[in-house]
Amino acid sequence: MKLTCMFSFILLFGAAGLVVFIHLQDPEVIVHQQTPGLRYNMEPQQPKKDCTPSNRQNGKIQGNAVAEFPIVNQRTSLNPVPNGPTKHQSADIKQNMLFVIKDHQKKGAGTYSARSHKRKRRFVIKKSPVLIAINGSFPNLSILKSEDRNDVKWKSLYETQRERKRIMRETCSKYKSNSKRIITPYHVSRIFVEDKYRILYCEVPKAGCSNWKRVLMVLNGLASSTRVIQHNTVHYGNYLKRLDAFDHKGINHRLNTYTKMLFVREPFEKLVSAFRDKFEHPNNYYHPVFGRPIISRYRVNATKEALRTGSGVKFKEFIQYLLDVHRPVGMDIHWDHVNRLCSPCLIDYDFIGKFETMEEDANFFLHLINAPQNLTFPRFKDRHSNEERTTTQIMQQYFTQLSPAQRQRSYDFYYMDYLMFNYSKPFEDLY
Numbered sequence: 178m179k180l181t182c183m184f185s186f187i188l189l190f191g192a193a194g195l196v197v198f199i200h201l202q203d204p205e206v207i208v209h210q211q212t213p214g215l216r217y218n219m220e221p222q223q224p225k226k227d228c229t230p231s232n233r234q235n236g237k238i239q240g241n242a243v244a245e246f247p248i249v250n251q252r253t254s255l256n257p258v259p260n261g262p263t264k265h266q267s268a269d270i271k272q273n274m275l276f277v278i279k280d281h282q283k284k285g286a287g288t289y290s291a292r293s294h295k296r297k298r299r300f301v302i303k304k305s306p307v308l309i310a311i312n313g314s315f316p317n318l319s320i321l322k323s324e325d326r327n328d329v330k331w332k333s334l335y336e337t338q339r340e341r342k343r344i345m346r347e348t349c350s351k352y353k354s355n356s357k358r359i360i361t362p363y364h365v366s367r368i369f370v371e372d373k374y375r376i377l378y379c380e381v382p383k384a385g386c387s388n389w390k391r392v393l394m395v396l397n398g399l400a401s402s403t404r405v406i407q408h409n410t411v412h413y414g415n416y417l418k419r420l421d422a423f424d425h426k427g428i429n430h431r432l433n434t435y436t437k438m439l440f441v442r443e444p445f446e447k448l449v450s451a452f453r454d455k456f457e458h459p460n461n462y463y464h465p466v467f468g469r470p471i472i473s474r475y476r477v478n479a480t481k482e483a484l485r486t487g488s489g490v491k492f493k494e495f496i497q498y499l500l501d502v503h504r505p506v507g508m509d510i511h512w513d514h515v516n517r518l519c520s521p522c523l524i525d526y527d528f529i530g531k532f533e534t535m536e537e538d539a540n541f542f543l544h545l546i547n548a549p550q551n552l553t554f555p556r557f558k559d560r561h562s563n564e565e566r567t568t569t570q571i572m573q574q575y576f577t578q579l580s581p582a583q584r585q586r587s588y589d590f591y592y593m594d595y596l597m598f599n600y601s602k603p604f605e606d607l608y
Contacts, residue, residue: 349522442532444591450567470505
């Protein structure tokens with residue numbers, strides 16, 4: 178009896194050892210070593226929604242955006258950069274794949290092949306990472322022009338810029354860790370490029386983005402005036418390139434040599450402005466895509482009509498969606514954080530303007546880049562021109578519909594934007 182048990186144990190042990198030996202000698206997947214800390218996802222991204230995609234439905238655009246304004250002169254970039262990889266770059270990409278899948282020889286039953294196939298599907302083949310160096314401030318903005326140094330107005334605006342940059346950098350230093358300083362195409366996907374005057378503009382919706390795009394198009398020679406450019410042309414005409422459309426050399430070159438700027442707005446006012454625009458007016462994109470799941474999730478006894486159309490979302494329901502960690506539908510650029518849209522702790526912006534002081538900030542920027550003297554920032558309201566702009570008073574009317582706890586959570590949600598761009602607390606009871 179003892180001999181039989183001992184013999185069985187030896188057989189079992191031998192079988193286990195054989196299995197391990199075979200596994201080690203014939204690995205199914207060989208994982209190549211990757212440089213630590215680098216990530217550069219070159220996979221196709223989801224389509225990006227522009228500043229105000231109000232006329233989109235099921236991915237389609239209504240109207241002829243291209244024919245809505247006269248083209249004055251189409252110019253090529255002063256610094257042309259190939260959009261696609263060269264043959265040498267393509268070879269490098271192939272050599273740097275993260276995973277090399279080694280197929281087993283087909284043998285045995287079909288169940289083994291199916292199991293092997295499932296294991297292979299788990300691996301995602303990615304392309305090589307790219308490290309992009311980040312510059313300091315653009316030299317044209319580091320000092321005032323000699324003729325402006327005695328001008329009280331320009332000196333004051335220049336000192337305001339220095340203070341805004343100081344606060345932003347100190348906030349980033351305190352709350353953000355960017356020791357690796359790595360930029361991916363995602364980080365620059367909201368940045369628009371104007372090559373003639375060498376400008377990079379990070380689009381922040383509801384902070385003058387439509388009119389800023391008009392200005393960039395005039396600077397590039399695409400139109401004679403900002404007033405002749407229609408809303409659909411601004412957002413759907415594809416006349417301005419995004420920075421992520423270039424290869425990594427083109428991105429790196431522009432980040433290091435172009436003037437980088439963004440304009441921000443008081444977070445609660447920006448939020449209310451977005452809500453009024455997208456949910457209080459007919460909209461064939463935001464009502465079905467956002468309105469229906471919001472009403473379905475947060476409205477008790479919702480009518481069939483409201484569930485069908487998604488129209489009539491209330492501000493309190495919208496805030497419930499915004500603060501819900503399990504949102505029924507994802508975030509949108511119109512109410513996302515500026516910190517996420519423009520990555521100011523990773524990209525060293527040269528100029529930080531504010532919506533509240535738009536006219537003087539915008540015209541100061543145009544002065545600094547030597548724009549034509551007859552070009553000034555447009556003052557007209559891009560959409561719903563008969564409706565009053567969202568002011569502090571209007572914002573407060575909306576937020577009084579919320580409980581103190583909801584107001585506090587909303588402030589916490591945008592806390593980094595408040596801190597980074599030095600906005601005061603909008604309500605006294607906030608902590």
